[in-house]
Amino acid sequence: MSARMEICVDSSVIVKWFRVGEEHEREALRLRDETLSAKFTLIISEWTYLEVVRALVKANYPKTKILQAYNLLREMASLGFMEAAPLSGLLDKARDLEVDLDLYASDAVNLAVAVLYSRNMLTEDRHLLKASVKDYVKSLGLKIIRLTELFPPKF
Numbered sequence: 217m218s219a220r221m222e223i224c225v226d227s228s229v230i231v232k233w234f235r236v237g238e239e240h241e242r243e244a245l246r247l248r249d250e251t252l253s254a255k256f257t258l259i260i261s262e263w264t265y266l267e268v269v270r271a272l273v274k275a276n277y278p279k280t281k282i283l284q285a286y287n288l289l290r291e292m293a294s295l296g297f298m299e300a301a302p303l304s305g306l307l308d309k310a311r312d313l314e315v316d317l318d319l320y321a322s323d324a325v326n327l328a329v330a331v332l333y334s335r336n337m338l339t340e341d342r343h344l345l346k347a348s349v350k351d352y353v354k355s356l357g358l359k360i361i362r363l364t365e366l367f368p369p370k371f
Contacts, residue, residue: 222258223361227267229340231268235271243366258292259299306325310325336360337361
């Protein structure tokens with residue numbers, strides 16, 4: 217069996233597993249399915265759990281569905297399908313990224329995971345898709361990837 221591909225992912229991708237009708241929903245669901253079939257190991261920050269909760273609250277999802285989503289993500293991590301990087305180990309790098317790249321705290325935390333784990337970052341977040349962020353990551357030998365780059369459409 218081939219090794220799992222490790223990739224850092226933020227809430228802009230994971231929330232698509234739960235919110236119906238999202239752009240690139242099909243690719244996001246494919247990522248989820250391939251993660252559950254051990255093709256990928258997703259690396260997230262612990263903060264991602266709460267970012268997904270917030271996105272579902274903003275979309276007026278029922279509390280029971282929000283709790284189910286949260287519990288599913290925690291269970292995926294406990295079973296080894298995802299790895300949740302502790303926030304405390306990300307703070308200093310996230311601070312530097314906030315200052316150097318003019319990022320919001322949540323984006324800096326997510327990017328810090330990719331930088332500290334030396335893994336590519338999968339995102340649909342426009343702040344992490346900025347040229348300055350992509351250039352910084354490229355200087356480290358890493359890439360910022362979109363769902364359609366990971367799973368190109370077939371014509």
